[in-house]
Amino acid sequence: MIIGIPRALLYHKYKHLWKSFFKELGIDYILSPDTNKEILRKGSAYSIDESCLSSKIYLGHVEWLLDKCDYILIPRFSDYSRNGTVCPKFLAIYDVVANIFRDRSINLLSYSINPKVTHVEMAAFLKLGKILNKKKSQSLYAYLNAKQVEKKAHLLEITEQERLLQENKLKILVLAHRYNIFDKYIGEPILNILREQETVPIIGDIAPQKEAIANYAQISETLPWVCNRELVGSIPIYKDRVDGIILMSAFPCGPDSLVNEILIRRIKDKPILNLMIDGQEGKAGMETRLESFIDIIRFKKDEQNGRN
């Protein structure tokens, strides 16, 4: 049996967990490739036009996997948890995929995170193990092991980011959902341009999760979505060590449409760029926008240094 994993949306958050879990259980899996033009094109063709870019990309990955595996992994999150709610997209995506591809004999494999159960994630993975015909002890071991791998990977990211923060270059905090900024087609080009321009991108989503969650309410009290809480909560952690902030969103992201506006209205001491991505922008245009933003940052910085 082969499990297909779409390299989009929650993959970017849970890749270590998923891969190690399946590896430990000796289950074969296949990943869709990095997002490319063709994947986006197919995904868009299958999507309702107004869907957010991230979910269009996701459908493209699912489509790529269709005839290449036995099951496609699509986890599902409930509408609330201790840390906040999730974007409605994540509640629906399982059923959306099932309905869109129902004529192409698709088999979905899911685990559902239900906040009413204690050890929610563990319970979900044990269930998943059961569906895969594994003994409970096996699944438990695989899960705990995968959790370790995940933890190590996160710590590594944090250490690496701390090192980057020491660099003597302009630093720009990039606030974006992980699946957007780490997507090879829509996110990575932005990071590359920033690096080419001799600046250091600092990724908001890498911030230590607990600390970020403890922080968000300083900026926005009633913010409901976990993902955005983590991003907003990273601002107090990094703000004093960066020179500017980029808010990168996938068109027309629901949560970001409000959160970005709050941030622009409330954060007055750093230059902010609101960058909406629809997947159609050319490299040149993006370069110009980022360059002029970097110019503003440099100018402000020089001005401040002059004053001091």
Next chain:
Amino acid sequence: MEEIKASYPQLGNYCTPLELLFTEGFDVKYIVPPPITKKTLALGSRYSPDYVCAPFKYHLGNFIETIEAGANTLVQTGGVCRLQYYGELHEQILQDLGYRVNFVNMSKVQDTNPLTFYNGLKEINPQMSLQKIGKILPIVLKMFEYIDEAENFIRKNIGFESNKGAFEKVHADFLGDLRRVRKKKELKNTYRDYMKLFKGIEINKPADPLKVGIIGEYYTIMEPFSNHYLEKELAQMGIVVDRWMNVTNTLIHYPKKQIQKRIKNYAEYPWVATSMATIDRALEFARKGYDGIIHVKSFGCTPEIDAMPILQNISKDYKIPILYFTFDTQTSETGFNTRLEAFYDMIIMRKETKK
């Protein structure tokens, strides 16, 4: 102390029971929000982020209009979806515009215990009494239900009235009289009397009229300006209009469990907001053999966008045409009318050939 003059944005005709709740329950003056118009939308869009959903813009515009009409206390409710976060941004924008009002954001106390919730409510009027609220609340809720029931009846019959304007006239009188109601008995009598009047209006309905069901997102479906008065247009074409979505069926008696069960074949997991009801109603209209369904939503509404692939499957499975409308601040009148007319031509032709 300055007199408290409170308000909540306009939605359909619900300002009538809200007025009762605010005046008799919260013991404050209620500012009836000005009706939603082009001006509301222009104001709201000017100060809102571009691609936020349209209800946010309508609410913002209407808040500004109510402030101009004298309100000094504005209430925003919590809710699911983006609505949960509307309040904080509305408050920020109004503040940045220089409006000094008491903004009561019920999102702050959402999902808390009843006591905290009540304390949140008290921000409207620190002097309010639980007793007064307890006394008026059942009447307020009943008023919502009666308005919904009357309007259900109107939607199904107004397209066939013999004397143009007959229903609208009685409807306006009904709402006007409801504003004077304070007691349960009065409410009941008013409702009964007016239902008699509604039923007495002369209509000329064919035996098998065209029937269209309307489904979709909460605000857009209930605030007629925001959907280009879709229901009125349909009625003028001589169509029975059916719409389940209203305050009674969602906020007062929402059959979540039953809905989940009924839509199992199309949606395995529960969803948020109105999308489950959208799917459930589409199924119901399809099964009942309606001639068509119209789905409405504001641009970018994620839950309703996600319901669409399912609606498309229902449309295929039950062979029922579904027309999809997305409304944003720039939806053109001509585009809307052209599509609606094409839809009408199609369903009427299908009906003819079926005969």
